[in-house]
Amino acid sequence: MSxxxxxxxxxxxxxxxxxxxxxxxIRYIGRYNSRRLYPLVDDKLKTKLLAQQYGITTPELIGTVxxxxxxxxxxxxxxxxxxxxxxxxxxxxxxGILVIEKVEDNAFIKPSxxxxxxxxVERHVSNILSGLYSLGGSPDVAVIETLINFDESLMDYTYxxxxxxxxxxxxxxxxxxxxxxxxxxxxxxxxxxQGAVGVGLNIATGAALxxxxxxxxxxxxxxxxxxxxxxxxxxxxxLLNLAAGCYEMTGLGYLGTDMVLDRKYGPMLLELNARPGxxxxxxxxxxxxxxxxxxxxxxxxxxxxxxxxxxxxxxxxQSELVDSKPVESSDTTxxxx
Amino acid sequence: MSRLMFYIIVGLLMVxxxxxxxxxxxxxxxxxxxxxxxxxxEIEAGITFNAQNGPVQVDLALPSHQAGYRVLTENTASSxxxxxxxxxxxxxxARWTIREAVGSQTLYYSVQMLVSQDARSPIQTPPEVPVxxxxxxxxxxxxxxxxxxxxxxxxxxxTFARELILDINGERQSENARxxxxxxxxxxxxxxxxxxxxxxxxxxxGLLLEDGRRxxxxxxxxxxxxxxxxxWSIFHPLTGEQGKPDNLLLWETGGRAVxxxxxxxxxxxxxxxxxxxxxxSAAVRNHYSEDTLLNFSIHSLPLEEQALFxxxxxxPIGALMVVFLRVLVGIKTSGTFMxxxxxxxxxxxxxxxxxxxxxxxxAVGLIIxxxxxYLNLLLVARVSAVIITVIAxxxxxxxxxxxxxxxxGLTITFFPMIILAWTIERMSILWEEEGPxxxxxxxxxxxxxxxxxxxxxxxxxxxxxxxxxxxxQLILMALILLLGxxxxxxxxxxxxxxxxxDDEKPS
Numbered sequence: 015m016s017x018x019x020x021x022x023x024x025x026x027x028x029x030x031x032x033x034x035x036x037x038x039x040i041r042y043i044g045r046y047n048s049r050r051l052y053p054l055v056d057d058k059l060k061t062k063l064l065a066q067q068y069g070i071t072t073p074e075l076i077g078t079v080x081x082x083x084x085x086x087x088x089x090x091x092x093x094x095x096x097x098x099x100x101x102x103x104x105x106x107x108x109x110g111i112l113v114i115e116k117v118e119d120n121a122f123i124k125p126s127x128x129x130x131x132x133x134x135v136e137r138h139v140s141n142i143l144s145g146l147y148s149l150g151g152s153p154d155v156a157v158i159e160t161l162i163n164f165d166e167s168l169m170d171y172t173y174x175x176x177x178x179x180x181x182x183x184x185x186x187x188x189x190x191x192x193x194x195x196x197x198x199x200x201x202x203x204x205x206x207x208q209g210a211v212g213v214g215l216n217i218a219t220g221a222a223l224x225x226x227x228x229x230x231x232x233x234x235x236x237x238x239x240x241x242x243x244x245x246x247x248x249x250x251x252x253l254l255n256l257a258a259g260c261y262e263m264t265g266l267g268y269l270g271t272d273m274v275l276d277r278k279y280g281p282m283l284l285e286l287n288a289r290p291g292x293x294x295x296x297x298x299x300x301x302x303x304x305x306x307x308x309x310x311x312x313x314x315x316x317x318x319x320x321x322x323x324x325x326x327x328x329x330x331x332q333s334e335l336v337d338s339k340p341v342e343s344s345d346t347t348x349x350x351x
Numbered sequence: 352m353s354r355l356m357f358y359i360i361v362g363l364l365m366v367x368x369x370x371x372x373x374x375x376x377x378x379x380x381x382x383x384x385x386x387x388x389x390x391x392x393e394i395e396a397g398i399t400f401n402a403q404n405g406p407v408q409v410d411l412a413l414p415s416h417q418a419g420y421r422v423l424t425e426n427t428a429s430s431x432x433x434x435x436x437x438x439x440x441x442x443x444x445a446r447w448t449i450r451e452a453v454g455s456q457t458l459y460y461s462v463q464m465l466v467s468q469d470a471r472s473p474i475q476t477p478p479e480v481p482v483x484x485x486x487x488x489x490x491x492x493x494x495x496x497x498x499x500x501x502x503x504x505x506x507x508x509x510t511f512a513r514e515l516i517l518d519i520n521g522e523r524q525s526e527n528a529r530x531x532x533x534x535x536x537x538x539x540x541x542x543x544x545x546x547x548x549x550x551x552x553x554x555x556x557g558l559l560l561e562d563g564r565r566x567x568x569x570x571x572x573x574x575x576x577x578x579x580x581x582x583w584s585i586f587h588p589l590t591g592e593q594g595k596p597d598n599l600l601l602w603e604t605g606g607r608a609v610x611x612x613x614x615x616x617x618x619x620x621x622x623x624x625x626x627x628x629x630x631x632s633a634a635v636r637n638h639y640s641e642d643t644l645l646n647f648s649i650h651s652l653p654l655e656e657q658a659l660f661x662x663x664x665x666x667p668i669g670a671l672m673v674v675f676l677r678v679l680v681g682i683k684t685s686g687t688f689m690x691x692x693x694x695x696x697x698x699x700x701x702x703x704x705x706x707x708x709x710x711x712x713x714a715v716g717l718i719i720x721x722x723x724x725y726l727n728l729l730l731v732a733r734v735s736a737v738i739i740t741v742i743a744x745x746x747x748x749x750x751x752x753x754x755x756x757x758x759x760g761l762t763i764t765f766f767p768m769i770i771l772a773w774t775i776e777r778m779s780i781l782w783e784e785e786g787p788x789x790x791x792x793x794x795x796x797x798x799x800x801x802x803x804x805x806x807x808x809x810x811x812x813x814x815x816x817x818x819x820x821x822x823x824q825l826i827l828m829a830l831i832l833l834l835g836x837x838x839x840x841x842x843x844x845x846x847x848x849x850x851x852x853d854d855e856k857p858s
Contacts, residue, residue, distance in 0.1 A: 022849045024840050032848050036678060037838040109784060144729055208785070229850050299851055 031301025038268075038292060042306065046185065046267025047288050054264050055286040059103040059157050061264075068263040070256055071282045072159075073099070073274075079156040085139050088158075089132050092117070097161030100135070102142040102154045108205075110147030112138050113161065125174070162282065165275040171213075171245055173197050173237040176274055178204050179215070179247060179281075181254065182290055182302070183269045186261035187312070187321045188254045189305040189329065191215040192297040193247065197227070198237045206293045211235060213242060214298035218330035220250030224299045225335065233335060243335035251322065253281035258318040260286060305329055357836070361829045368825030375820055380421075380467055385815035390466040391423065392560055392626050394600070397459055398610060400618035402452035407614035411460060412556070412603035413443040420600055423463040432458065440476050441605025456615065464600060477551045477580040478606050484543075490534060493527035498548045508550045509584055509593060512575040516541055516591035538571040538588035551576035553606035555585070558622055560598040565623040569602055569609055662695065664817045667827045669694050669804040674834050676800050681841030684797040685777045692767045693797070694804035699765035702805060706798075708748070708763040709771075713794070715744050716775035717782070724779065738772040 027034075033042075054060050065072045076098055077091045092098065100112040112135070114122045122130040139156045141147070148154040164176050171177060175196030182190045192214050199209030206212045211232060214223040222245040225232050234241050247253065257271040260283065270290025273281050295301055308328060316324070375381050398409060413436070416422055427434055432447040447458055486494050501518055505511035519528040520537050531540055538554050545552040556569040572595075573586040585595045595601070603609045612618040669691035676682045684690055697705035719740045723733055748763055774797075782790045807813060816823055840848075 020849060021845050022852045024845060026852045027840055027845065027848055030848075030851055032840075032844075032851060034838075034840040034844045035681065036841065040836065040838050141727065146727070146730075226850070229847070231850070295848070296851060301851075 027301070028303075031303030031305075032295055033292060033302045033306070035292065042184070042268040043289055047269075048265070051265050052288050055266065055269075055288045057103050058101065058105075058285055059155055061283075061286055062157070062159075064263055065283055068259060070259055070263060071279055073162055073276075073282055073284070074160040076158040076160060078103075078158065079139050079143065082140060082143055085136050085143070088136055088139055091158065092135075095160065097163075098158055099161055100139060100142070100156055100158050102147040103157050104148040104152070104154050105142075106148075110138075110142055115161065162274050163277040165248060165277055167248055168245075168275060170238055170240040171195050171235055171242065173235070175200075175204055175210075178284060179253065179273045179275070180290070180294060181257040181271045181273065182294060183257050183261055183271055184306055184309050185267050185312070185314070186258055186316070186318065187309045188217060188257050188325045189309060190294050190298055190300075190302060191217055191220075191254075192294045193222075193245070195235060197235070199227075206291075206297075211242075212293060212297035213245060214294075214300075215247060216331050216333065217254070218326045220247035220253070221245070221333060222335055223331055223333050224297065226297050229296050243333065248275065249280045251326075254322045254325070255318055256281050256283060258321050262318070299334065300331075357832070361832050364825045364829035364832070368822040368829065371822030371825070372820040375822070380469060381819045383816070385811050390626055392420075392464040392466065392600070392624055393461065394464065394558070394560075394622060394624045395459060395461040396620055396622050397457060398612075398618065398620045399455065399457050400612050400615035402454060402456050402615050404453050405451060405614050407447075407449050407452045407456070407612070409447040409458060409613075409615070409618075410608075410611040411445050411447075411458075411620065412605070412607060412609045413445055413460070414462060414464070414600060414602050415443055415604075417601050417604075418595065419466065419468070419597065421465045421467050423465050425460065425462040427461075428459040441607060442603060452614070475574075475583060475604060477576045477583070478553045490531060493530050494544060494547065497525070497527050497531070498544055502548065508575055508577050511548070511550060512541070512545060512552065512573065512586055513591045513593060515544055516573070516586060516588065519544075520589045521591065536571075538573055541573055541586075541588055545573075545575065551580055554588075555601055555606065556603040556609050557585075557595075557599045557601045558624070559596070560600055560624055560626070562624070562626045565621075567622045567624070568620075569622070572599070572601075574604065661814065661818050662698070664821075664824065665698075665808045665814065666691060666695070667824055667831075668808050668813055668817060671827055671831055671834075672804040672807050673800060674831050676803065678834050678837055679841060681843035682796040682800060683793050684800050685774060685781070685793045686770070686797070689770055689774055690797050690800035691804055692770050693801040694808055696766045697801065697805040698809055700762040702802070704762060705805075706802075708766065709798070709801075711748060712741060712744050712763075712766065712771055713775055713778065716741055716771065717779055720775050720779040724783070734772055734776050737775050738768060741768050741771050741775070 054064060059078060062072050062075060066075075076095055079085060079088060079091075096117065097113075097115050099114070102110040105111065113125055114130070114135075115125050116123050120132065122132070122135055124130065142154055142156040145153050162176060168177050171193075172195045177193055177195045179191060179193050181188050192212050194204035194206060195211040195213065196204050197209055197211055204210050209228060211225055211227045213225045215221065216223050222242050225242045227236060233243070253273055253275075256273065260269055260271050261267070264286060266286075266288055268288075268290070270287035272284045272287065274284050276282050292302075305328075312324070376383065396411065398411060400409070409432075413425070414420075414422065427445065427447075429447050431452075432449045435446045435448075437444050437446060445460060485491065497515065497518055501511055501514035505514045517523055518525060519532070519541060531544075534540070535543060542552050542554050552573060552575045555572050555574045557572050558567065558569055561567075571588055573588050574583050575586060576583045584593055585599075585601075586593055610618060610620045670688065673684070673688060673690060677684065677687075693705075693709060696709075699705075700708060716737060720733075720737055723736055726733075728736065745763055745766065745768065752763070778790050778794060781793060
């Protein structure tokens, strides 16, 4: 009977308010995300240009390469930029992203220390254009943007990769958030199923609630050994407002927003996802159902700031990582909004 | 679209699907199970006559659907003759014609009759009472005496007929009867006396079915209608026994001659017969029936197209299996309906050979695809290269298997090559992006789905039902629509989300 212990009952999941794939697809994505809006989020260049229109901070765009002819001019485009990232506009799963930390004597240096020549960079851009990394192999566009210098306060919580913050935004309300910390097991990637640590965040404060690796609870970062209970995301309210603003920007009702914290510019939108996964429920130790039900009862047309305040007020929770330490009163944050 | 509309559509599909299936089951007696055997009689009528060097016209009465028997197919063999089937309210006939014929002629007619309990005879029009040919003296008094006696002892047409038959042929045979029998044969005499008394009756011809009998002739039976002229019963002309024996096939029921030959002499018709059991589905395939819109069926197509449809109609079963496994169980597959196509290939190759062949092709394909990834090709070119590789692998394995005397290996060519190439491509990308574990999960999921789809599609009962009941397709459609509306948990999610429900307990 030992294998049975790995399974639970549907009723217990329902009590916890867990949402399954089928429910997510039919009830939320199918109902709130209009198919014609997908290209806005599936093409990173479109997302970026749209974000600029709506005043949502994104990493600065250095330029784009759209034709094989343009590849030859990439050297000129890059001069004067210390660090940059080249990514395919329609890439998925982080494929085809080239990060150059600094340029020294015409050599492009990756974070790992490997040196690339200009020809190597040109070949990479050429591959992006020919569709090597895009879904279905369709011709693509290379997007070049400045490198994010992520906030030092988060440095200890991650191994190699950039930690990103995922906020689920439902009808414009931020409903649940988590931070993804890359580990040695995840090979510097922030993919939870590859072994990244997922940290559930308190919507009210941005403080860590609970952390899981491979779906099992953990209390410190497996590589840096840093205690996760002390993790608090700085500029939390700005970040939530940024996330909430993505609803007006895209019109997608059920949206996953991926953000990073830049040392200089603060929270920045990295990319959007029209089909966000359900793992966020695992990191928060709570189902999305009750929160989504509550939001569905709210009227439309509420401005972003009020939506954020509403979410911070209603979705405040206590951390499971610290023993009975009360969370700062959610009232202070909501009045500040 | 409103939910109500959705459920109305699903309900409608269900009802129509079930109704047409039940209709086919009832009307055409297609059994729900494939194993059922049905008894079929093969009867051959041989007509012989001597042609008189001139035009010949041969009319042969043909049997129709009747209580206990159903006509499946009929054939004729008659070289040089023109042939026409005719039908009127008295029955069906076949008419052979030829401009000139010399010498001994033989014509054949064969019919397959399905033994079926529920078969009903068509409504029979009762004959009109013929103008009575008056008896000469002294037969007239004998006849009226016989009628009077039998009438006195009977209550209705049926009992009157029985009494009359017993008086004429039974132990009670009287002087009167013996006298009349010098004028007419027993059956004809009974019918003549019945008609004289105002009872609707006629002589019909039937064939007693016995397995393996040859050169049989038809026997005479007496059909007596009741007072209303709607119900009738059959009487044995000698014993007076009422009711049709189970093995009696009524050949001609119109009171007409069974065989009429113009332009020939010495004509006779003899019958040979044999019986065999055949699977109900085969019996159904031979069903002789008018094709109306209602009995719309695959069986009206030529055999070759039928075989094709047998496979096509199975695909929805595979699709249902995929929907079930993905929506309710949560198995990941590479390529949504790739497992169905693999399962179709398994049907051709049998499961063990199919599994081995599939694993061999994909494994070797992955190794070669791995090398191709170093060449940095464009996607379309790369997949095309993989397709050629797959064809090469299949050719090599087929030749090797043949050399080693493994004929099973030859069936490997049934695999859909383009699909295999895409599978290899996807697996390879998956390997690079997510590692070998995901390849095993998705590849294994696809294979499990394919095997389950194969088991469902190869099930004899499923094959029988999908092929014979087109209404089932509508039911499958309704089921898939319902599954597409399911918002509950997948089976594997009960495992995935288990840790959340755990930590509730300690705190």
